[in-house]
Amino acid sequence: MNTTSREIFNEAELLESCVKQDRRAQKTLYEFYAPRMLTLCIRYIGDRERARDILHDGFITVFEKIGSYNGSGSFEGWMRRIFVNTALMALRKGDILKYSEELVTAEREITGEQSVLENINSRELLRLISSMPAGFRAVFNMYAIEGYSHQEIAKQMKISEGSSRSQLSRARAWLQERLTGK
Amino acid sequence: MLNNTEFDRKIREMMESYQELPPDGSWERILSSLDRKRGRVVYMRRSLYAVAAVAASILLILFIGNPLPSSRTTVDFPSGRLSADLIKPGIEQKIEQKVEIKDIKKITIVSGRQKSPLRVADRTVVADAVSDKSEKKEISVTEENTPIAHREISVSNHEISEPKKEVAEPRKNVSQRVTVKEEVKRESSRRILGMMEEGMERVRDFFGGRNITYALSTNYTPSVYSKSVNLLSVSLGYQNDLVPASIKEYVQSQSSTDSRYSMPLTFGIQGQMELSDKISLGTGVNYSLLVSNYEEITPTSRLDVQQSLHYIGIPLNIYFNIFENQEVKLYVTGGATLEKGLTASYRIIEKGVKRHEANKVPGLQFSMGAGLGAELKLSNDLGLYFDPSLAYFFRGKQPESIRTAQPLQYKFELGMRFNL
Numbered sequence: 223m224n225t226t227s228r229e230i231f232n233e234a235e236l237l238e239s240c241v242k243q244d245r246r247a248q249k250t251l252y253e254f255y256a257p258r259m260l261t262l263c264i265r266y267i268g269d270r271e272r273a274r275d276i277l278h279d280g281f282i283t284v285f286e287k288i289g290s291y292n293g294s295g296s297f298e299g300w301m302r303r304i305f306v307n308t309a310l311m312a313l314r315k316g317d318i319l320k321y322s323e324e325l326v327t328a329e330r331e332i333t334g335e336q337s338v339l340e341n342i343n344s345r346e347l348l349r350l351i352s353s354m355p356a357g358f359r360a361v362f363n364m365y366a367i368e369g370y371s372h373q374e375i376a377k378q379m380k381i382s383e384g385s386s387r388s389q390l391s392r393a394r395a396w397l398q399e400r401l402t403g404k
Numbered sequence: 405m406l407n408n409t410e411f412d413r414k415i416r417e418m419m420e421s422y423q424e425l426p427p428d429g430s431w432e433r434i435l436s437s438l439d440r441k442r443g444r445v446v447y448m449r450r451s452l453y454a455v456a457a458v459a460a461s462i463l464l465i466l467f468i469g470n471p472l473p474s475s476r477t478t479v480d481f482p483s484g485r486l487s488a489d490l491i492k493p494g495i496e497q498k499i500e501q502k503v504e505i506k507d508i509k510k511i512t513i514v515s516g517r518q519k520s521p522l523r524v525a526d527r528t529v530v531a532d533a534v535s536d537k538s539e540k541k542e543i544s545v546t547e548e549n550t551p552i553a554h555r556e557i558s559v560s561n562h563e564i565s566e567p568k569k570e571v572a573e574p575r576k577n578v579s580q581r582v583t584v585k586e587e588v589k590r591e592s593s594r595r596i597l598g599m600m601e602e603g604m605e606r607v608r609d610f611f612g613g614r615n616i617t618y619a620l621s622t623n624y625t626p627s628v629y630s631k632s633v634n635l636l637s638v639s640l641g642y643q644n645d646l647v648p649a650s651i652k653e654y655v656q657s658q659s660s661t662d663s664r665y666s667m668p669l670t671f672g673i674q675g676q677m678e679l680s681d682k683i684s685l686g687t688g689v690n691y692s693l694l695v696s697n698y699e700e701i702t703p704t705s706r707l708d709v710q711q712s713l714h715y716i717g718i719p720l721n722i723y724f725n726i727f728e729n730q731e732v733k734l735y736v737t738g739g740a741t742l743e744k745g746l747t748a749s750y751r752i753i754e755k756g757v758k759r760h761e762a763n764k765v766p767g768l769q770f771s772m773g774a775g776l777g778a779e780l781k782l783s784n785d786l787g788l789y790f791d792p793s794l795a796y797f798f799r800g801k802q803p804e805s806i807r808t809a810q811p812l813q814y815k816f817e818l819g820m821r822f823n824l
Contacts, residue, residue, distance in 0.1 A: 344422030
């Protein structure tokens, strides 16, 4: 068996090899996770070119910090957090997250029909999410897709929990409007 | 109707099922950044190791070589600072001629007939080593005209200062200040120093009175094998037959892969004998450590193996001086080294279980090399040297290592040289 056709037997071995800076293991890891992580980056950043930069920076951080992954929780979850943090840092640099105006109105329930999501495919939904105003796009992504709590979002984005709730509500409303108007 | 939770769940599912392919060249960009970062780390590590090598050599000097007793410090006594009423013209004249001090922090010079006297004019003085707790080097000179009172002057920072006091008391009172225990210690020190001097004299005689230099060296061999250089886990390579026989019996492997070679390290001591003004010959003994890491893969398992080869060797080098002044010496060097592998030890990890094995290393390792060298002279008898060179390692029957993967290597030798 040639080295180039070497198989990585499981995730633990793959990660162990990545810790040793084995380039082929790193490439395997990249090939497996890059499409998912690029989608995440596009959702947060909006712009595809910038999202690719975030993908690059995120993977560099992953390979540098991979030794600190202690096996508690899924590796993908650990990795997602790195990419979310990298994306938020980039947004913060561009002052995009400054927009955190609280809504006076209370959180609203979505009243849309289920069919609004059945008429759209994943690619179009991604395009829609990535075109959301940046301020509440990040909150929506973190809460609705990544599963962060409002407390975690508030801490991460340095806003109040109330702001997090109100921005989520606005994001849902914004999205529903686009979906029904489609 | 969708409530918020269902709406979010539906969006989450749609997003998780969708993946955007990264553009071509993304991985290459990441790889390039990783290599650049690794390069910086290697540079930092290399600098750190170079500093450590110098520090280690200095420590070796202090704790093993103890060469300083043989190094001589010459102290000039400025006559103008001597007190005229204490130092008579004869004494002053002699002191001006330089006094040689051997690793002495404080010297008491007492007139009168003693052992190992220094003769000052028609008087006899004795240089006596006394350790002084203060860091300041102090030399006290006591002049005594037996049996009359002796007078004492002190020399601080290599200068003779005002006399401290004039004491009119017999010589035996001075002796009372020194305990018997201290006297015994001094006597032992004198004997040891005497024996060392005698031993060195014999060595010099044995070599026909030629100058002998000995060197403590630290040798690094950064590898350029297969693209990457790393001081700790170096050089990706592809090769087979790294596996020790004992492991091969244990598991029929299909391949050994991803060999990484750490930077070889060598420590040694060497004697160097002058054959002429320009040429000298050096030999000694050195120890080398070669570490390799690789994986042994079978259909059912994978072994992580770390191989450590320990060698002891005898180098024979010839040095030709091309330039020399009081501060620096430049030379070219060439020679050969014959090494015998002491042992090949293996640390094997399989499914998280670690075990150790060791094998004998057959045959001899022969290598030849040539290079340039520079020595910075720190004193007449002490120098810091740096010898970059190229060496070729002949394979022989040696186990796989960086030397078989990359027979031609460049080496950096750092060390200290002392004149006996």
